[in-house]
Amino acid sequence: MTAVWQCQGVTSTSTGAVRQGSLRELNLAVVLRRIAAADRPPSRADLAAATGLTRATVSAVVDDLIAGRLVTEADPAPRAGAGRPARGLVLAADGPAGLGLEVNVDYLAACVVDLTGTVRHHLVRRADLRPVSPADTLDRLAALAAEARAAAVREGLTLAGAALAVPGLVSDGGLVRLAPNLGWRDVDVPRLLGGRPLAEPVDGIPPLVVDNEANLAALGELHAGPPGSASFLHVSGEIGIGAGIVLDGALYRGARGWSGEIGHIPVDPRGRTCRCGGQGCLERYAGQEAILAAAGLPGADLPADTAAARLADLAAAGDPATLTALTDAGTALGVAVAGVVNLLDLDTVVLGGGYAPLARWLSPPVVAEVSRRVLTAAWAPVTVRPAALGAQSAAVGGAASVIRRIIDRPVGWLARSG
Amino acid sequence: MTAVWQCQGVTSTSTGAVRQGSLRELNLAVVLRRIAAADRPPSRADLAAATGLTRATVSAVVDDLIAGRLVTEADPAPRAGAGRPARGLVLAADGPAGLGLEVNVDYLAACVVDLTGTVRHHLVRRADLRPVSPADTLDRLAALAAEARAAAVREGLTLAGAALAVPGLVSDGGLVRLAPNLGWRDVDVPRLLGGRPLAEPVDGIPPLVVDNEANLAALGELHAGPPGSASFLHVSGEIGIGAGIVLDGALYRGARGWSGEIGHIPVDPRGRTCRCGGQGCLERYAGQEAILAAAGLPGADLPADTAAARLADLAAAGDPATLTALTDAGTALGVAVAGVVNLLDLDTVVLGGGYAPLARWLSPPVVAEVSRRVLTAAWAPVTVRPAALGAQSAAVGGAASVIRRIIDRPVGWLARSG
DNA sequence: TCATTTAATTCAACCACTGAACAAATTACG
DNA sequence: CGTAATTTGTTCAGTGGTTGAATTAAATGA
Numbered sequence: 012m013t014a015v016w017q018c019q020g021v022t023s024t025s026t027g028a029v030r031q032g033s034l035r036e037l038n039l040a041v042v043l044r045r046i047a048a049a050d051r052p053p054s055r056a057d058l059a060a061a062t063g064l065t066r067a068t069v070s071a072v073v074d075d076l077i078a079g080r081l082v083t084e085a086d087p088a089p090r091a092g093a094g095r096p097a098r099g100l101v102l103a104a105d106g107p108a109g110l111g112l113e114v115n116v117d118y119l120a121a122c123v124v125d126l127t128g129t130v131r132h133h134l135v136r137r138a139d140l141r142p143v144s145p146a147d148t149l150d151r152l153a154a155l156a157a158e159a160r161a162a163a164v165r166e167g168l169t170l171a172g173a174a175l176a177v178p179g180l181v182s183d184g185g186l187v188r189l190a191p192n193l194g195w196r197d198v199d200v201p202r203l204l205g206g207r208p209l210a211e212p213v214d215g216i217p218p219l220v221v222d223n224e225a226n227l228a229a230l231g232e233l234h235a236g237p238p239g240s241a242s243f244l245h246v247s248g249e250i251g252i253g254a255g256i257v258l259d260g261a262l263y264r265g266a267r268g269w270s271g272e273i274g275h276i277p278v279d280p281r282g283r284t285c286r287c288g289g290q291g292c293l294e295r296y297a298g299q300e301a302i303l304a305a306a307g308l309p310g311a312d313l314p315a316d317t318a319a320a321r322l323a324d325l326a327a328a329g330d331p332a333t334l335t336a337l338t339d340a341g342t343a344l345g346v347a348v349a350g351v352v353n354l355l356d357l358d359t360v361v362l363g364g365g366y367a368p369l370a371r372w373l374s375p376p377v378v379a380e381v382s383r384r385v386l387t388a389a390w391a392p393v394t395v396r397p398a399a400l401g402a403q404s405a406a407v408g409g410a411a412s413v414i415r416r417i418i419d420r421p422v423g424w425l426a427r428s429g
Numbered sequence: 430m431t432a433v434w435q436c437q438g439v440t441s442t443s444t445g446a447v448r449q450g451s452l453r454e455l456n457l458a459v460v461l462r463r464i465a466a467a468d469r470p471p472s473r474a475d476l477a478a479a480t481g482l483t484r485a486t487v488s489a490v491v492d493d494l495i496a497g498r499l500v501t502e503a504d505p506a507p508r509a510g511a512g513r514p515a516r517g518l519v520l521a522a523d524g525p526a527g528l529g530l531e532v533n534v535d536y537l538a539a540c541v542v543d544l545t546g547t548v549r550h551h552l553v554r555r556a557d558l559r560p561v562s563p564a565d566t567l568d569r570l571a572a573l574a575a576e577a578r579a580a581a582v583r584e585g586l587t588l589a590g591a592a593l594a595v596p597g598l599v600s601d602g603g604l605v606r607l608a609p610n611l612g613w614r615d616v617d618v619p620r621l622l623g624g625r626p627l628a629e630p631v632d633g634i635p636p637l638v639v640d641n642e643a644n645l646a647a648l649g650e651l652h653a654g655p656p657g658s659a660s661f662l663h664v665s666g667e668i669g670i671g672a673g674i675v676l677d678g679a680l681y682r683g684a685r686g687w688s689g690e691i692g693h694i695p696v697d698p699r700g701r702t703c704r705c706g707g708q709g710c711l712e713r714y715a716g717q718e719a720i721l722a723a724a725g726l727p728g729a730d731l732p733a734d735t736a737a738a739r740l741a742d743l744a745a746a747g748d749p750a751t752l753t754a755l756t757d758a759g760t761a762l763g764v765a766v767a768g769v770v771n772l773l774d775l776d777t778v779v780l781g782g783g784y785a786p787l788a789r790w791l792s793p794p795v796v797a798e799v800s801r802r803v804l805t806a807a808w809a810p811v812t813v814r815p816a817a818l819g820a821q822s823a824a825v826g827g828a829a830s831v832i833r834r835i836i837d838r839p840v841g842w843l844a845r846s847g
Numbered sequence: 848t849c850a851t852t853t854a855a856t857t858c859a860a861c862c863a864c865t866g867a868a869c870a871a872a873t874t875a876c877g
Numbered sequence: 878c879g880t881a882a883t884t885t886g887t888t889c890a891g892t893g894g895t896t897g898a899a900t901t902a903a904a905t906g907a
Contacts, residue, residue, distance in 0.1 A: 031452075054854070264774070271774075350693070447895095513885040
């Protein structure tokens, strides 16, 4: 019997019938989501009013959640007026947690996020991984993951699942089809990580999800960013340019999980030829190599992080070539982003990955192009902002995707040991 | 030890609580959807097997559906082997129906679609509506709708809702912000149609939905097109160029309902200036006016339908200027569409509206650009096809959106009179 | 101190699904 | 031709989970 490894969200057309027990299953999720989304610890009565369920039902559901270590009673929120004081309910900080992993060109990262969304641990190992074989890289990653897990367990946390971000195309089953900057091609991550368990088995939560770095970074921003922007585009500027698309609070992955290829939107059809075969692709104007070349920096070989830092230093020092390069890149990016915003009617654009430290200089030209080209900008402005988590977005987003699964379907966790 | 953990897409969409009665409500929808999606009339036993519910439950649910005129028993499907013959279940053809309406530059349309998806009536009134005031136009539309309704009622149908397609931006509440080709600005459709009821009031179904023509046309293609393509882009070439985006079988409307503005994706940033303020927008290369001008046709004043027909005639006759114009337009369209397909990972592109009759000449250059520029085209080909419904897509799609609402939540209809 | 107010629990009633037994309607086979 | 096999659909007691009202709990205020 083979283990089922999952990669991306299943396009679940499953017309799930609602059986007797599903009722409780669904209400557990409803109540837990409400607790997670509240800005103030709600009481059972608050939850009853908000969900439309009876107080009796809410009490029963909450009892289950507390017994399963998903929810804890907090100090009563101070309330004016008479009446028995409410007992506030909050997500438990010592229950399940998610493990977020990231492999990138110049570092490995592992982080642990608990149910409340707090980043409990964050480990980063810097190293140039391009000369390292995939197997060795994943060995090092597994060691880092084990370290993070041990630290989490010491604090009483239980890792309920793991998500790995890679800078490349991932297909179902965790197969990395192509990660050009790492030099990976058809790397079967679950097989190479095979024996080493990263997390406890929990029903409904795959032990390891492998996903595109831009996708998970977008989830990280959804998780950490200011509330209210439920539809946004997260643009990651690395050597390639990837985008994570969040629509109505959910990551959109595309028909095959390969959405977000924004780097080859044409910004100048008669312009520079691109390795993809097209002409004038965005990547040739706003990709890292293009910016470095335009700034007069020879180091096309620099790891991603370092390159962005170098550019930020030069720009901060007022280097004219760098400033021009960033303005031009921002303009190209703005052209492409404006097209996307027009198409999808988004209200927010997040500059992440390598763009995060450069956002100060990239934003103005992006904003200029967007407000010039987006038809509805007059009625409803488009926000352009740097990533709240910066370069950590992907690992945190991966971990957050695990806890999100628990919150969306708590019965899987509750059915665990008990 | 690794166990088998199957991934399960979390389905629950609404944050609404699941109350006692919701159980039946949800299962009514599950069973009805199954019947609608089946290619052969299923028996109660088939449904039980497919949904996981008990045969007893399915029987009870089906009884409700039959009592509510949503489902009928059909002739038993011939089956080999022993056993009591099954009674096939099909959607009722004499129950609720949807009314689809369309206002366009040169015609008004109304159509009636029943639960089975059959177009029962389709009325079109050709007239140049640009000189007509919005109020007068809507008066005529109401008359046409009344005619369609009378015909439907004569056949025993009950109109459960109506959807109106307009070529413009629509905001919540049915306010048409801007329909440039009609010359409409801030037209309050519900108010102008005010007193005249278009459909019976049914719980959960708005009596009139006003939506962008491209959106409803995309729904029409989803309804009528070949199954299997649940994520596609429907491009409508009129004077402007609109796109309806269907993701995972659902129309994506954007944060404010204004998605699909594909006409201003830049295909040549240093090219022709556009009325939107940008440069080199797609509309200036593949819009109707641009194609007509390139083909050497003076009649920029032609109504949309006629223009497409004229171009098709000329192209069929082999007129060189027209053929070149169409190839160039197709190339520009292909550049833009390739960007969208890369971004959203779509597997199908539908050429509709004014493009439908021209698809024979537009498709090749579109396909060429798409296969050249879409990175994943090598792994999974992208289909480019003309709209199955042609110019009728929008009205039919509007009607189909009504019956879809009934199928997705039948309890609203059942709670009606019966 | 006692009425008032709000929070949370308890408990009988009820609704909808479950599972098994049964009736119905056909084919398979001796 | 008649009986067994087979599959469909219904009936009915049983059960899980929600409901609504009554009850208990814990505070404020006069």
